[in-house]
Amino acid sequence: MTGGKSRVRMNVTDNVNDNVNDNDAEGALRTVKNVTIKDVARVAGVSTQTVSRVINNRPDVASDTRTRILKIIADLGYSPNRIAKSLSSGRSYTLGVVGFGLKYYGSTSVLRGIEQKANETGFSIILSLMDKYEVDRVDRILQELFSHQVEGVIWSIPGMGKKIEGLSNRFSESGVPVVFINREQSGGDLVVAMDNRFGGKMATEHLLTQGYHQVGIITGPAGWWEAQQRRLGWRDALEEAGFTDLGDLMVEGDWLPKSGENGLYQLVETVPDLDAVFVSNDQMALGVLRAARKLGLQVPQDLGVVGFDDIPEASYFYPPLTTVQQNAKKLGALSVEKLHHFIRGEESDKVVAMEVSWVKPELVVRESSAKA
Amino acid sequence: MTGGKSRVRMNVTDNVNDNVNDNDAEGALRTVKNVTIKDVARVAGVSTQTVSRVINNRPDVASDTRTRILKIIADLGYSPNRIAKSLSSGRSYTLGVVGFGLKYYGSTSVLRGIEQKANETGFSIILSLMDKYEVDRVDRILQELFSHQVEGVIWSIPGMGKKIEGLSNRFSESGVPVVFINREQSGGDLVVAMDNRFGGKMATEHLLTQGYHQVGIITGPAGWWEAQQRRLGWRDALEEAGFTDLGDLMVEGDWLPKSGENGLYQLVETVPDLDAVFVSNDQMALGVLRAARKLGLQVPQDLGVVGFDDIPEASYFYPPLTTVQQNAKKLGALSVEKLHHFIRGEESDKVVAMEVSWVKPELVVRESSAKA
DNA sequence: CTGTTAGCGCATTCAA
């Protein structure tokens, strides 16, 4: 016997019992129902093709034949084998998703958006997670996804520059389309990105409008494109407002609260008249709030604080945090749409026409920046 | 031609060009490399079997043959088709994971644990998310997973009682093993669970030990098993300490900060001498901290607060939150192990021997409960 | 150590 471990099959109906195979010798542990299109065909007294047509909702089946077969399918508890379908049709209806841990609120929301939209468009999701960027792990993940014959991949790993170089090639060689999330555009790659620069600018302008004069920044790790962009937005706003010499106003954190706390200590030391800070994510902003408390600085009177993300806790910080809200779920959904349209070959479609699709974040004003 | 959409194939090498098929008529959009085991075999001048043996690392291949084939595989950029392998071998090496949104820190951590362990044990993960319990969504998810021939399913959806009834049957009918996460055990189902009751008891005992006398509780939604268990742990501790008439000391929340805030308002109204509260998750505890501030209650002097989860922000709350830390990642990993051992048929294995595997949470003491 | 034969479950021609 080839194919399939021998298993005890359930007696679906007597008609198909010739197909039943009791293999106790192997110590069958579980009972696996294994009704195939053939069984259905035999019971219905038709060919497998007719059953196939019914399964796939083809029009060219007599309606009474169809209803009869549908009933038999229900009776037998038949469920089509997608593995076989994929092999024979050459389509897997499967998308690969490569995510970065799930430690951050943003990445999790992206994943939710992806799953939901994939579900709507009839794709299944194969998930791979990576906690840090390791070349051989990347290799194994690509191998896995390609061997699964995924029809597209969503790459949601932070990082810019060199690391990415080879990646696009790997994909174009394989012929599998890929959408990058939150990455710099380059060389025709499909990208879906939050407009972090716009968000950073918006946050900073808000602080200036509120009457703060010395707006520092605590950025995320330099290796993260998001962090870089938010910083550029901050710089844009300050330069447009006529500020120069921003060097001392910047400290780099690592996204965690602790680094936000230390960041503020460092900032006030070098810039004694600092009266506001744009923090690159809400967790670090939480650390900043603690540092301010310890320094005896009143927020927002002595120090204005704006974060980024709008995590669910942000509105309950003390004081409630003004922050840049990003709709990361939308980002995920958009990436699936883009992939989907590309797979269907609609290059002219609006979503794909642009290599980069931007999603705009929104400012949510709360107490931490309400100087007025 | 049957199977596979006609696509332009890359000219791998001249030897295999007879296999190449330029179909511009279909308007081939992308170039798909489609090297099969056959191509490798032809180039190597061996049978496909030999190639198959090399791919699967079988010992019975001459070492020079092996190296030669490996080189050819690399040259051609061949990557095995898992779909075909699955169909022929009857194994998919795929696990289905059904999660509840990803709105809560716990569920996300569970997923991380699952992914990591699955990766270690050679399984791929097909992910399905459900935001609320809808019967037909459940149906579609099961259909999807079964049709993918998953070798097991991890069910990580909250909910107890009736909703679940039919579910176990669906699985046993299908023959696909399932592990439930954080659910009540029943009827021989495999369950992996956090010992929430123990956690709740630990939290409450801690508050009593600290010298608090009236320990209220803000629970999660009644429909959640976790919430119920944590509440029972709270009751255990109080009853053991001789308290009775706990009715007024309990308020139900919905996991969100707002409900924690309102919960405290309500509690202090009915129980004026309340001096401590065990909150069923950290987000609600955050709301409690705000309410305390507004009520003019000093934490921890006037009010002791203990949460549950230990989200990354908890140590930066104001004041830092004492909480019950759950290693949800471990929960996920354990569920994969359990499934894996079950699939391999090692029923005698320790992990599977028990129908329920418990994971113990740990108390993390911070300022919010430090009366002494 | 290697090749031959057969088949996994389904879909795609084409013919009837």
Add this chain to the structure above:
DNA sequence: TTGAATGCGCTAACAG
């Protein structure tokens, strides 16, 4: 409207 033949890419069983 239906059926027969064929193959997707790979592996199991057996023979040599």
